[in-house]
Amino acid sequence: MSDSEMLARLAAAVENLDSKHVKPLVEQALAAGMKPADILTNGLSEGMRRVGKAFNTGDMFMPEVLVACDVYFAGLAVVRPLLLAGGDDHVIGTMVMGNIHGDIHTVGKNVAMPVFEANGIRVIDIGVSASDDAFVEAIRQHKPQIVGFGTYMTSTFMHTKETVAAIEKAGLRSQVKIICGGPAVDADAARRMGADDASDDAWVAVKKIKRLLGVPAGDE
Numbered sequence: 254m255s256d257s258e259m260l261a262r263l264a265a266a267v268e269n270l271d272s273k274h275v276k277p278l279v280e281q282a283l284a285a286g287m288k289p290a291d292i293l294t295n296g297l298s299e300g301m302r303r304v305g306k307a308f309n310t311g312d313m314f315m316p317e318v319l320v321a322c323d324v325y326f327a328g329l330a331v332v333r334p335l336l337l338a339g340g341d342d343h344v345i346g347t348m349v350m351g352n353i354h355g356d357i358h359t360v361g362k363n364v365a366m367p368v369f370e371a372n373g374i375r376v377i378d379i380g381v382s383a384s385d386d387a388f389v390e391a392i393r394q395h396k397p398q399i400v401g402f403g404t405y406m407t408s409t410f411m412h413t414k415e416t417v418a419a420i421e422k423a424g425l426r427s428q429v430k431i432i433c434g435g436p437a438v439d440a441d442a443a444r445r446m447g448a449d450d451a452s453d454d455a456w457v458a459v460k461k462i463k464r465l466l467g468v469p470a471g472d473e
């Protein structure tokens with residue numbers, strides 16, 4: 254089987270909620286010499302991206318999205334240790350990521366983080382409903398170049414301003430770029446609230462993060 258056929262089958266396994274075949278397919282792809290990042294980005298994540306689109310157009314419902322996530326994570330469990338064991342040479346930056354205070358949506362964050370990791374962004378997850386102080390502390394401790402706010406509701410997206418202000422007050426704002434994510438975000442509004450960018454799509458966000466880091470985004 255060619256690499257592109259293998260990737261198509263991996264994406265289809267996630268999209269078709271095929272929990273039985275996803276793990277053996279990932280193992281087969283690895284045995285064939287395919288790169289873990291390729292398997293994740295162009296196989297499993299591609300399937301999850303299609304699921305996200307189908308959900309947004311009303312062609313899939315939440316229970317199916319949650320099963321698709323399980324399939325995605327079953328495949329991810331095989332490739333993730335290999336990605337993390339790959340050493341630092343592919344790492345382009347560190348990102349502290351958490352949900353803004355009051356926001357407990359986990360699915361989007363859990364889908365986005367492996368996509369970022371597969372693209373060389375080391376992610377420190379500070380969890381859901383993280384206080385402004387928790388962001389400040391994590392920045393002090395981990396010295397990231399990027400901070401990601403998970404904001405899945407209008408109310409928590411609007412809280413961006415306060416969290417940015419806390420980071421500013423701690424004297425850390427100039428050390429980090431800030432990007433918001435979630436279905437309620439808008440890049441212009443995020444900038445007006447003091448962040449640097451926003452995206453409702455993890456794959457588009459990777460390009461935006463690369464631009465913020467001054468790394469070629471691969472589309473110019």
Ligand code: B12
Nearest residue numbers: 356357358359360361365401406407434435436453454455
């Ligand atoms: C599932 C869900 C829930 C589940 C969450 C389960 C879980 N463990 O996550 C439950 C039932 C618990 C829930 C609760 C609530 N929810 Co809800 N929920 C949703 C729903 C249906 C899907 C979210 C989802 O998983 N999407 C799929 C993922 C893959 O997409 P995503 O989150 O956008 O993530 C993608 C990108 O945004 C990006 N991304 C994600 N994170 C990040 C982070 C960064 C930094 C970047 C750059 C990118 C990025 O990557 C992902 C892949 O591309 C949405 C509706 C919707 N259309 O989104 C409502 C929704 C988000 N919820 C909503 C609301 C109002 C609530 C509740 C207040 C409901 C209530 N009255 O109790 C509570 C609040 C809970 C809280 N305090 O946080 C509203 C928000 C409306 C608004 N604009 O304010 C929505 C939009 C539904 C609606 N249309 O009304 N919810």
